[in-house]
Amino acid sequence: xxxxxxxxESLSDRITHYCPxxxxxxxxxxxxxxxxxxxxxxxxxxxxxxxxSVLAFNYFNFDFQQAAHGRAPAVATGIKRARPDLIxxxxxxxxxLASIGMSEIIHAANRGEKFTVVFINNAIYGMTGGQMxxxxxxxxxxxxxxxxxxxxxxxxxxxxxxxxxSLKTPAFIERVAVHNPRQVINAKRALKEAFxxxxxxxxxxxxxxxxxxxxxxxxxxxxxxxxxxxxMLPYYPVQNFKRPEKKxxxxxx
Amino acid sequence: xxxVLMKGNEAIAESAVRAGGLxxxxxxxxxxxxxxxxxxxxxxxxxxxxxxxxxxxxxxxxLYGAAGAGARVWTSSSSPGISLMMExxxxxxxxxLPCVVVNIARCGPGLGGILPSQGDxxxxxxxxxxxxxxxxxxxxxxxxxxVDLMPLAFDRADRYRNPVIVLGDGxxxxxxxPVEFKEHNFPPLPPKDWATxxxxxxxxxxxxxxxxxxxxxEKLNFKLAAKYxxxxxxxxxxxxxETDKPYQVLLVAYGTTARVCKTAMQRLRADGxxxxxxxxxxxxxxxxxxxxxxxxxxxFVLTVEMSTGQMVEDVRLAVGRxxxxxxxxxTGGIVPSPEEVVETVKNHxxx
Amino acid sequence: xxxxxxxxxxEVTVNxxxxxxxxxxxxxxxxxxxxxxxxxxxxxxxxVNFSLSLAARGQKVSIADLDIVNPYFRSxxxxxxxxxxxxxxxxxxxxxxxSDLPLIQPEIAGALKNxxxxxxxxxxxxxxGAKVLAxxxxxxxxxxxxxxxxxxxxxxxxxxVLEVEKLIAGIEQSxxxxxxHLVINSHLIEETERAVIEEGIELGKAVSKKTAKPxxxxxxxxxxxxxxxxxxxxxxxxxxxxxxxxxxxxxxxxGPRCFKL
Ligand SMILES: Cc1ncc(C[n+]2csc(CCOP(=O)(O)OP(=O)(O)O)c2C)c(N)n1
Ligand code: SF4
Ligand SMILES: [Mg+2]
Numbered sequence: 001x002x003x004x005x006x007x008x009e010s011l012s013d014r015i016t017h018y019c020p021x022x023x024x025x026x027x028x029x030x031x032x033x034x035x036x037x038x039x040x041x042x043x044x045x046x047x048x049x050x051x052x053s054v055l056a057f058n059y060f061n062f063d064f065q066q067a068a069h070g071r072a073p074a075v076a077t078g079i080k081r082a083r084p085d086l087i088x089x090x091x092x093x094x095x096x097l098a099s100i101g102m103s104e105i106i107h108a109a110n111r112g113e114k115f116t117v118v119f120i121n122n123a124i125y126g127m128t129g130g131q132m133x134x135x136x137x138x139x140x141x142x143x144x145x146x147x148x149x150x151x152x153x154x155x156x157x158x159x160x161x162x163x164x165x166s167l168k169t170p171a172f173i174e175r176v177a178v179h180n181p182r183q184v185i186n187a188k189r190a191l192k193e194a195f196x197x198x199x200x201x202x203x204x205x206x207x208x209x210x211x212x213x214x215x216x217x218x219x220x221x222x223x224x225x226x227x228x229x230x231x232m233l234p235y236y237p238v239q240n241f242k243r244p245e246k247k248x249x250x251x252x253x
Numbered sequence: 254x255x256x257v258l259m260k261g262n263e264a265i266a267e268s269a270v271r272a273g274g275l276x277x278x279x280x281x282x283x284x285x286x287x288x289x290x291x292x293x294x295x296x297x298x299x300x301x302x303x304x305x306x307x308x309x310x311x312x313x314x315x316l317y318g319a320a321g322a323g324a325r326v327w328t329s330s331s332s333p334g335i336s337l338m339m340e341x342x343x344x345x346x347x348x349x350l351p352c353v354v355v356n357i358a359r360c361g362p363g364l365g366g367i368l369p370s371q372g373d374x375x376x377x378x379x380x381x382x383x384x385x386x387x388x389x390x391x392x393x394x395x396x397x398x399x400v401d402l403m404p405l406a407f408d409r410a411d412r413y414r415n416p417v418i419v420l421g422d423g424x425x426x427x428x429x430x431p432v433e434f435k436e437h438n439f440p441p442l443p444p445k446d447w448a449t450x451x452x453x454x455x456x457x458x459x460x461x462x463x464x465x466x467x468x469x470x471e472k473l474n475f476k477l478a479a480k481y482x483x484x485x486x487x488x489x490x491x492x493x494x495e496t497d498k499p500y501q502v503l504l505v506a507y508g509t510t511a512r513v514c515k516t517a518m519q520r521l522r523a524d525g526x527x528x529x530x531x532x533x534x535x536x537x538x539x540x541x542x543x544x545x546x547x548x549x550x551x552x553f554v555l556t557v558e559m560s561t562g563q564m565v566e567d568v569r570l571a572v573g574r575x576x577x578x579x580x581x582x583x584t585g586g587i588v589p590s591p592e593e594v595v596e597t598v599k600n601h602x603x604x
Numbered sequence: 605x606x607x608x609x610x611x612x613x614x615e616v617t618v619n620x621x622x623x624x625x626x627x628x629x630x631x632x633x634x635x636x637x638x639x640x641x642x643x644x645x646x647x648x649x650x651x652v653n654f655s656l657s658l659a660a661r662g663q664k665v666s667i668a669d670l671d672i673v674n675p676y677f678r679s680x681x682x683x684x685x686x687x688x689x690x691x692x693x694x695x696x697x698x699x700x701x702x703s704d705l706p707l708i709q710p711e712i713a714g715a716l717k718n719x720x721x722x723x724x725x726x727x728x729x730x731x732x733g734a735k736v737l738a739x740x741x742x743x744x745x746x747x748x749x750x751x752x753x754x755x756x757x758x759x760x761x762x763x764x765v766l767e768v769e770k771l772i773a774g775i776e777q778s779x780x781x782x783x784x785h786l787v788i789n790s791h792l793i794e795e796t797e798r799a800v801i802e803e804g805i806e807l808g809k810a811v812s813k814k815t816a817k818p819x820x821x822x823x824x825x826x827x828x829x830x831x832x833x834x835x836x837x838x839x840x841x842x843x844x845x846x847x848x849x850x851x852x853x854x855x856x857x858x859g860p861r862c863f864k865l
Contacts, residue, residue, distance in 0.1 A: 012457075026526035042453035045322070057459045065321045065460040069342050071314035074306070078318025081302055081451065082276055082326065086451055104314070107307035258758045258792050260644055267760070283704035284675045287643075294761070299681055367675045367704050428677040429644055431758075431792035512852040586702065588851035 008032035010041045012061040021221025023178050023211040024053055030184070031089070031118060033059065034036025034192045038199060040087045045079055049101075051093035052126040052213075070158040072172075073108035075089040076115045087198060088115040093107040094135040095125045098158050105160075109170040112204045116194045119160060123232060127161065127251045130216030134158045139233050142216070155237065161208050165241040171203035173241040177233070190240070203244050210236055256433050261396045262287035262329075262426040265355055265403060266295065269327055271434055272404035274353065275301030276326040278315045280308055280334060283367045284423040285357035288329045309334040313341020320350035321460035323448030325407055329355035331423070332373050333364060335381075342416055343382030347462035347473070351410035353403070354388070355419045357426035360559075368586020369423035369509060374563035377420045378537040385474050387481050388418045389488060390536040392507045394416070396430035402534075404437040409488065411442045413480055420536060422559065424509040424588065428525060476511040481538070489543075492536035494518065496547055500529040502598050503551035505544060505568050507533045509588060510557045517594035526598065536564070541571035553577040557594055560584060577601075619775075621657040622826070622843035629821060629840040630661070635748040636716060636723045638737070639787075640775050641754035642762045643729030646789040648679040650721065650754050651726040653844040658722055659690045665722040666692030666715055670736045672706040673728035682847040692721065708736060716743035731774035741780045752820055753783045755811070757804045760851045768811045785820030786812060788839075796828045805837070808842050 005243045007013065010032035018024045030116040035041050041062050048056040051071035059066035060249040067075040080088045087093035097105050097119050124142055132149060133141040135157045139148040149157075172194055176187035179193065187209055194205035210232050219227055259267070266288045269277070277296065281288045289305065296303040306312045312328050319326040335356045345352055357379065360370035364529065377390045389409055393399035399421060406417040449458050466469035492511075495518065502521075506514045511532040519529050531547055533540050548554045554576055556565040565580045572578050581597045583589045624628075638652040651667060658665040667686060669679045679686075680695050687693060694715055696707035715723050727734055753772060761767050772783055790796075790804020803823060808819050821840040829835070829843045 043451040045311075045449045045451070047318070054268040054463060057461060061457060062452045063458045065318060065449055066463050067317070068314060068340055071311065071341070074311040074314035075321070077304075077306075077311075078278070078315035078320070078324075078326070080318075080324040081278075081304060081315070082319040082324035083450065086322065086449075103307055104311050107310035107311065201571075256758070256792055256795065257760065258644070258756060259760065263644075263760060291760075366702060375829040423676060424851070427674075429677075429793070431795045495633055509851070512850070591852060 002048050008036045010035045010044070010061055012059055014058055016059050017055060018052065021212065021214040021224060023122070023209070026178050026184065027118065027120065027209055027211070028056065028059055030188045030191055031091075031176075034188060034195055035062070035087070038192065038195055040195065040199060043085065043087045045076050045088050046047070047088070047090045049090070049092040049096040050127070051096045052089055053093065053120065054127065056091055058207050069165040070096050070099070071104055072096070073101065073104040073113070073117065077108050077111070077113045080113055080115050084201075087195065089118055089195070090115065091118045092120065093126065094119070094121045094123065094133045098134040100158055106167070107166070109204050109206065110167050111170070112169040114201055114204060116197055116198050117206045118191070119206065119208040120211050121160070121208055121236065122213040124155070124213050124216050126213045137235065140231070143228070152189055156214075159236060161206070161241050164206055169204065170206060171242055171244040172197050172205035174230070175208040175210065175236060175238050175241070177228070177238050179210070179212065179228050183238070197244065210238070256431045257398060259432050260287055260427060260429050260430055261399055261421060262357065263291045264396045264400045264432050265329070265426075266291040268400040268403035268434060269296055269353070270299055270301060272407045272437070273325050274327045274403070274407055275299060276319055277302065277328060278304050278306050278312045278326070279328050279330065280306055280312055281333045282334045284359055284369075285329050285331045285355070285426050287426070288355065300439045309337035310340065313338035313345070316352045317341055317345050317348065317350060320345065320352045321348065321449050323445040323450055325351075325411070327353035327355070327407070328356065331357050332361050332370070335373065335376070339382035342384060342388065344386050344462050345416050346386035346388065346477070347384065348460050349414040350415070350460065350587070351414050353406045353410050353417050353419065355421065358420065358422045360584060366586050367423065369559060369588060370586060371422055371508060371510065371559040371563065372584065373420065374536065374558070374560060375566070377418050378539070378567070385462045386477055387537050389413065389415060389484055390420050391417065392420045392534060392536050393425055394508045394532060396425070396428065396513045398432060399425060399430050399434050404439075408439040408442070413484065415480065418509070422509050423586075485538040488535055489538050489540045491540040491543060492532040492534060494530040494532070495527070495548070496529040496531070498527065500527040500550065501552050501602065502526070502528040503547050503554045504530045504557060504594075505533070505554060506530065506557040507536060507563070507564065510559055513589055513591055514557055514594055516591040517598070520591060520595050521598055524595075526602065528598065533564075539567045539571070541567065544568055544571040545573075545575070548572045548576045551576060553579060555579045555581060555598060555601065557589055558582045559572055559588060564601065621653050621660065621845055623657060624835070624841040624843065625837075626821065626840035626842075634689070634747070635719070635745055636725065636749035638727060638749060638751040638781065638850055639754055640727045640734050640737075640751060640779065640783065642759055642771050643673070643733070644824070645729060645754045645756045645762065646791070647729065647754045648677065648726050649844060649846060649848050650787060650789060650842070651724050652679050652682045652847050653823075653842060655686060655691045655724045656689050657842070659722070661671060663722055664720065665724060666694055667724040667726060668694035668709065668715065669711050669726050670708065670712070671726060671728040671733060672708070672736055673730070675704045675735040677711070677848045679726040679848075682710050685847055692851045710740070712740060716740060716745065719745070727779075730771070731778035734775040734779040737779035737781050742807040742854070744781070749820055750784045750820070751781050752785050752787045754787045754789050755804065755808060758792055758800060762805070765807065765810045765814055768807065769814060772815060772817075783817055786817055787820050787823060789823040791825060794827070796825065
């Protein structure tokens with residue numbers, strides 16, 4: 001019998017606590033597959049954030065550190081500066097990265113720290129019960145924006161890729177999504193590119209993944225997918241923002 | 254090596270480098286910026302890393318990451334910056350990671366001023382951040398002692414897997430004194446087999462402070478408490494002066510104020526008043542037994558600080574009601590003068 | 605080479621500051637005297653003593669504390685003694701004096717131009733501290749000034765000819781002012797021994813040979829000077845009296861050895 005689907009070695013043999021239809025699980029698997037395929041598991045150190053993925057260290061089968069809320073890029077910098085040979089990535093939610101950890105992510109990106117950021121944008125604070133995030137859509141109802149996000153009062157959602165792409169140093173920035181198989185394949189390609197760039201000590205790499213939080217959005221997983229397509233995709237375009245020039249291209253230019 | 258004349262801040266930096274503290278992250282703040290400036294020059298010479306980071310909040314979390322990856326890592330700051338590090342320090346203590354944090358304290362609260370203070374005593378010795386933890390706290394009172402305590406700080410941080418605070422003040426950081434760098438030999442340390450260094454050939458390591466199971470969290474708390482008890486048994490350090498002769502008054506002071514007390518003691522002796530000094534070098538663990546013993550031979554105890562009364566709380570806990578414990582303090586960056594200490598002693602004796 | 609002993613005939617003692625063999629030196633002194641040097645080399649202590657000795661000679665003199673890199677132990681800490689002894693002060697306002705703000709007083713330009721008074725500038729250490737001079741260079745009086753590099757061979761990054769050359773180049777580049785003299789101030793405070801001073805002079809000589817900058821004078825603290833049996837130097841000697849003290853030293857010293865207050 002031929003095995004056509006199995007658990008990547010980089011994932012541990014545990015059932016996750018994520019809600020049905022939550023995309024955290026899908027993204028975990030993509031990271032694991034990429035690390036397996038690149039043969040990087042034994043050098044990998046992940047950093048779990050504070051957010052729904054706070055227990056991510058239980059689900060991966062390699063070294064992990066658990067960081068304070070928003071500080072994963074600082075922790076990653078510490079690890080990478082101490083041990084540049086390790087393959088380091090942060091796994092952060094939108095509250096973690098774009099709110100409380102804004103300073104840490106911008107400065108790590110701007111220094112060009114050679115680690116990879118996996119940024120989970122689900123437009124909400126999942127873990128604490130569905131409060132407004134800096135990425136919450138205009139008009140989106142959350143427990144702390146019960147009449148919908150009022151942009152006159154709290155401004156428009158922050159687009160992290162665009163913000164970081166305005167910096168000169170960070171060289172790989174891409175936004176992807178995981179709400180259908182075609183997008184998942186593309187997301188894996190982007191993650192693989194990001195980790196390869198880190199492996200080759202090229203640059204800081206940032207991959208934003210548009211995600212669903214059916215539980216706190218108050219939708220079925222299918223409705224959540226539709227909501228993401230209709231509301232998030234137009235505001236958060238799926239595209240590559242920056243990619244380091246290949247040696248040859250640069251020379252040619 | 255020939256003696257050199259160094260500022261406290263530079264000497265601390267050089268001593269740390271010699272003790273293998275080759276990874277330093279920091280953010281500028283007066284009166285300790287010379288530490289970073291010295292290292293920015295020195296680290297490249299020794300293959301170390303100096304990195305200026307965006308905030309002290311981030312710095313403490315870099316320490317967490319680097320210590321978790323097995324490195325000997327340290328930072329320095331002054332009071333407002335140390336407050337920002339409390340988040341990270343709490344995580345570091347919980348995850349049982351070694352690191353050294355130097356606080357060249359300045360007066361406060363708030364932004365305060367740039368002059369020296371001992372107003373961070375309680376923050377340093379009682380935990381400082383959230384949760385049930387302690388740092389080992391070392392308090393030098395001369396530039397030479399600061400030099401000698403740095404290697405000890407690194408060793409004990411590794412040995413106990415616990416953050417160590419070196420608590421100085423602006424005076425210790427800014428003054429210049431001749432110093433000598435000696436070799437320090439410590440027994441071998443256990444391997445850092447818990448560090449996240451890549452899981453090749455072993456099970457994955459996790460650096461973590463999250464315990465959702467109350468039984469597991471309590472286990473951690475009891476484990477940490479046992480570690481602090483061990484420190485109390487093994488790490489208490491202090492200096493005594495004139496305790497081998499009869500004395501009327503026991504002075505208790507650390508760091509800069511201990512230097513002031515030493516001058517005051519000479520004056521008092523000239524006036525026929527005998528005093529003794531106990532100078533804690535470890536502030537946590539505090540030399541409580543010795544304070545109690547020495548207090549019993551005195552009429553009263555006088556604690557002198559650059560605060561409105563912080564260490565005196567620990568002195569009172571140690572002495573209890575067996576002897577009066579008086580306090581003299583100056584703040585705002587004003588260092589008590591030897592005269593003031595002399596007068597205070599005389600006033601209490603007259604009563 | 606002149607031989608002078610500690611009680612030599614060319615000794616002048618006023619207000620606790622003594623100068624030995626300095627007549628020629630004073631005759632050639634410029635109106636503006638700038639003290640630069642490595643970080644912690646003792647510029648402020650030398651500048652304060654230097655100002656006091658000018659005032660003691662009956663000269664009109666002001667001192668400007670332009671240290672923007674040190675937060676403590678700056679010449680402003682000796683303001684009471686300076687003021688009482690007739691040295692004019694160009695200092696930041698008292699309310700914000702004890703800060704780490706880079707404070708440059710606007711009066712400084714006027715003082716640099718004022719031909720009737722001597723001026724002493726105490727500049728912060730290293731090329732970073734010397735930067736303040738760059739904005740003042742335009743008002744420096746032609747060649748009627750001296751720029752002294754204070755040198756303590758027992759300070760980090762100041763122990764070899766190479767290091768001192770680097771320091772000189774750095775300071776001259778950042779300040780835009782050429783250093784005219786070296787001041788030998790090698791010491792370990794109370795632990796200073798003859799050998800430390802001699803080593804400083806040797807280094808000074810070697811630097812002088814390399815850079816063609818003469819040794820202006822040698823500074824020796826009075827307590828150390830008293831312990832040296834004889835001093836045999838072909839340079840002027842400033843026997844200085846430490847004024848920038850640690851809090852626990854302060855009062856020990858306010859005895860008879862102090863300036864007249
Ligand atoms: C200093 C601090 N403040 C607040 C919290 C509470 N908190 C935990 S998770 C979270 C929001 C997480 O949201 P996000 O990063 O979007 O992750 P998600 O759960 O959506 O994956 C907050 C506010 C905390 N743990 N620490
Ligand atoms: S609350 Fe939302 S983000 Fe968290 S696990 Fe559930 S679906 Fe996922
Ligand atoms: Mg979220």
